[in-house]
Amino acid sequence: MSLVDRHVGFVHALRRAGLPVSLAEGLDAARALEVIDLTERETLREAYAATLVKRPTHRPGFDTLFDLWFPPVTSALRTTVSDGDQPDLEQAEVSQLRDRLAELLLDDAAAMRDPAFGEFVRAMVERFGRQPAGPGRQNWFSYSVLRALSPGTLMARMLNDVLLGQQRGGLAEKVARRRLADNIAGFENAVASDVRRRIAEDSGIEKIARSTVKPPVDQIDFLRVTKADLAKLRREVHPLARRLATRLTIRHRLGHRGRLDFRRTVRASLSTGGVPIVTRMKPRRPHKPELVVLCDASDSVSTFSHFTLLLTYALREQFTKVRAFAFVDTVDEITRFFAPGIDVVEAISRMTEEADISRFGRSDYGHSFERFAEKYGDAIGPKTSLLILGDARSNYQRPALATLKRLAGEARHAYWLNPEPLAQWDTGDSVATPYGGVIEMHECRNVAQLAAFIENLA
Amino acid sequence: MTSWFTSPADAGERLASVDYLADDGIATSVFLAAALGKPLLAEGPAGVGKTQLAKAIAESTGAELIRLQCYEGLDEARALYEWNYKKQLLRIQASGEQAWEETHDDIFSEEFLLERPLLKAIRRTGPTVLLIDETDKADVEVEGLLLEILSDYQVTIPELGTIVATRKPYVVLTSNATRELSEALKRRCLYLHLDYPSPERERDIVVAQVPGIEASLAEQLARTVATLRALELKKSPSIAETIDWAHTLLALGRTDLDESTTARTLGVVLKHASDQARAIKELGLPAR
Numbered sequence: 001m002s003l004v005d006r007h008v009g010f011v012h013a014l015r016r017a018g019l020p021v022s023l024a025e026g027l028d029a030a031r032a033l034e035v036i037d038l039t040e041r042e043t044l045r046e047a048y049a050a051t052l053v054k055r056p057t058h059r060p061g062f063d064t065l066f067d068l069w070f071p072p073v074t075s076a077l078r079t080t081v082s083d084g085d086q087p088d089l090e091q092a093e094v095s096q097l098r099d100r101l102a103e104l105l106l107d108d109a110a111a112m113r114d115p116a117f118g119e120f121v122r123a124m125v126e127r128f129g130r131q132p133a134g135p136g137r138q139n140w141f142s143y144s145v146l147r148a149l150s151p152g153t154l155m156a157r158m159l160n161d162v163l164l165g166q167q168r169g170g171l172a173e174k175v176a177r178r179r180l181a182d183n184i185a186g187f188e189n190a191v192a193s194d195v196r197r198r199i200a201e202d203s204g205i206e207k208i209a210r211s212t213v214k215p216p217v218d219q220i221d222f223l224r225v226t227k228a229d230l231a232k233l234r235r236e237v238h239p240l241a242r243r244l245a246t247r248l249t250i251r252h253r254l255g256h257r258g259r260l261d262f263r264r265t266v267r268a269s270l271s272t273g274g275v276p277i278v279t280r281m282k283p284r285r286p287h288k289p290e291l292v293v294l295c296d297a298s299d300s301v302s303t304f305s306h307f308t309l310l311l312t313y314a315l316r317e318q319f320t321k322v323r324a325f326a327f328v329d330t331v332d333e334i335t336r337f338f339a340p341g342i343d344v345v346e347a348i349s350r351m352t353e354e355a356d357i358s359r360f361g362r363s364d365y366g367h368s369f370e371r372f373a374e375k376y377g378d379a380i381g382p383k384t385s386l387l388i389l390g391d392a393r394s395n396y397q398r399p400a401l402a403t404l405k406r407l408a409g410e411a412r413h414a415y416w417l418n419p420e421p422l423a424q425w426d427t428g429d430s431v432a433t434p435y436g437g438v439i440e441m442h443e444c445r446n447v448a449q450l451a452a453f454i455e456n457l458a
Numbered sequence: 459m460t461s462w463f464t465s466p467a468d469a470g471e472r473l474a475s476v477d478y479l480a481d482d483g484i485a486t487s488v489f490l491a492a493a494l495g496k497p498l499l500a501e502g503p504a505g506v507g508k509t510q511l512a513k514a515i516a517e518s519t520g521a522e523l524i525r526l527q528c529y530e531g532l533d534e535a536r537a538l539y540e541w542n543y544k545k546q547l548l549r550i551q552a553s554g555e556q557a558w559e560e561t562h563d564d565i566f567s568e569e570f571l572l573e574r575p576l577l578k579a580i581r582r583t584g585p586t587v588l589l590i591d592e593t594d595k596a597d598v599e600v601e602g603l604l605l606e607i608l609s610d611y612q613v614t615i616p617e618l619g620t621i622v623a624t625r626k627p628y629v630v631l632t633s634n635a636t637r638e639l640s641e642a643l644k645r646r647c648l649y650l651h652l653d654y655p656s657p658e659r660e661r662d663i664v665v666a667q668v669p670g671i672e673a674s675l676a677e678q679l680a681r682t683v684a685t686l687r688a689l690e691l692k693k694s695p696s697i698a699e700t701i702d703w704a705h706t707l708l709a710l711g712r713t714d715l716d717e718s719t720t721a722r723t724l725g726v727v728l729k730h731a732s733d734q735a736r737a738i739k740e741l742g743l744p745a746r
Contacts, residue, residue, distance in 0.1 A: 047486055235690065239635070243635070
């Protein structure tokens with residue numbers, strides 16, 4: 001494959017993975033290739049990143065694809081650098097290999113880009129990652145490498161080495177644990193990346209490229225979020241709230257001007273001899289709705305509910321008042337857990353422990369709406385925007401449509417955000433369409449859709 | 459066009475010579491921006507050295523730094539140029555019997571033009587680094603104003619014509635990402651995302667920026683700050699705050715960062731009460 005073909009293929013792969021790479025940016029990248037030293041792989045990577053990747057959320061996907069299109073080594077050309085005092089990686093006992101791994105992890109070898117580390121990773125994948133798959137074919141797996149070496153179980157003894165008899169449980173241990181966990185994650189990523197490279201060599205880059213690139217964080221489906229993604233999502237709350245708030249303030253300022261400001265008009269007329277040539281207007285008072293959030297806190301949609309709750313609280317300044325209620329099969333007010341300045345993680349865990357929201361532990365929308373109307377009906381008034389969060393899966397209970405219709409009618413606006421994809425609405429026990437008939441229902445599967453919705457709301 | 463840097467490695471070394479430690483990404487982007495003649499857009503959280511990068515480029519290449527600080531309501535008259543109308547009025551009054559045509563030609567000449575940063579950077583003949591700071595703070599219209607300058611390095615003044623740069627300035631834009639910059643602007647720039655550094659790099663930064671600090675303390679600091687950043691905080695500590703912390707510890711005469719010292723000086727790096735409470739709880743620090 002010539003350099004031009006590889007460049008074009010790479011740019012195409014990026015576009016397929018959802019990065020908006022324009023023609024001009026592709027040309028910039030090609031121009032950059034002319035002025036850099038192509039044998040320096042990291043320089044090449046950064047040159048591509050600088051010209052093509054203009055959003056930080058796209059960077060992880062870019063790195064994965066770069067490793068596939070510009071692999072650090074190819075199996076055919078591999079040279080083994082063997083060190084005299086190191087064990088032979090192809091023959092050594094597993095315990096020796098684990099010792100060597102612990103040594104590399106303790107030296108921060110991954111972060112320092114130690115060539116010995118790369119060599120070790122490749123040898124381990126070669127040795128443990130191969131699984132025969134039919135005659136003349138083989139599959140590569142990273143889990144078998146990680147199972148054989150189980151780097152996680154090295155933690156205890158590495159901590160002993162680092163702490164050297166210092167007191168356990170304190171700051172020093174937390175810091176060391178963090179560092180080692182990062183290094184182990186680095187090792188796991190390196191193994192996964194080498195496995196991908198080998199699969200790409202066996203069955204073509206494009207095939208693997210399609211399946212390995214994860215969507216950027218604002219496109220992750222709320223209902224399919226992993227634990228690691230969850231932390232990433234929560235980190236997005238404050239930057240996202242800040243961006244939304246900026247955009248909303250700009251919009252308010254650009255909006256229509258209000259009534260004549262008599263004092264300032266007269267003042268301005270002094271410079272034109274008392275003739276009011278330029279009129280001055282009072283800025284319009286910003287419209288700040290009151291918000292009542294009613295969210296399904298059952299396990300199936302809790303990620304979505306929590307994230308949205310956090311976001312509405314981070315955006316508190318955009319609303320005059322925010323009240324939040326949670327339900328599983330009965331409803332309770334949870335506003336008190338989200339006082340200003342409170343720690344978000346703690347608020348969520350206190351909410352699940354202390355709020356009285358569950359009787360039998362299965363979602364029952366109908367009963368919850370009825371209880372809400374009964375106990376907190378006065379929360380909704382003509383200035384209120386009502387926001388309901390949930391998947392409308394009510395376990396075949398009565399939907400209480402009339403109650404919801406009355407609540408929606410009393411509010412100024414009422415919306416329902418459903419984290420399920422549109423195609424799954426009305427399947428099984430979902431009553432999305434009947435609810436959608438009395439209250440405006442929106443699909444809200446990821447952060448991008450949520451942000452677009454909130455921008456329209458405030 | 460004269461070359462600013464000969465290679466990414468050269469860019470890295472020259473930045474290091476003015477105590478700015480660049481990683482691969484920074485060095486490559488800084489080199490490419492000069493080699494391709496494109497503006498460099500540096501984006502990232504507050505306090506990771508975006509503005510400092512522009513200053514370091516200027517210092518290491520001996521260029522003059524011209525800075526345009528963006529803010530809400532920044533307009534052409536502040537960013538680009540303005541006619542000095544008071545002087546023009548005086549000139550008209552002094553002209554007496556002169557014909558209007560002549561006066562008109564007179565008052566729209568160089569003499570009555572007030573240069574603002576962008577025009578100044580375009581017209582300079584010496585090497586220039588133009589820093590457009592906090593681009594995201596300016597209104598969206600300002601981005602439109604920047605497009606002509608960033609793609610063609612020229613400014614059009616209706617009365618005088620188009621002024622083309624004799625020597626392309628090195629343009630650095632910074633942004634805190636409080637709003638998305640427009641696609642048109644991003645497309646014209648090289649993009650550099652500056653994030654919190656790896657502990658190794660942060661240690662080196664602390665050693666370079668804080669004279670008299672011991673390497674072991676710097677290492678401890680960098681590792682502790684990395685641990686703090688891993689917590690879910692409202693505002694993660696920035697590099698600038700790490701450096702402040704190092705200064706604080708030096709001033710207190712500490713050579714070791716133990717639990718009680720950390721707890722007592724936590725306010726230097728964490729500036730929200732809830733963040734501090736969280737750090738104390740998660741790291742097992744003694745409560746104050």
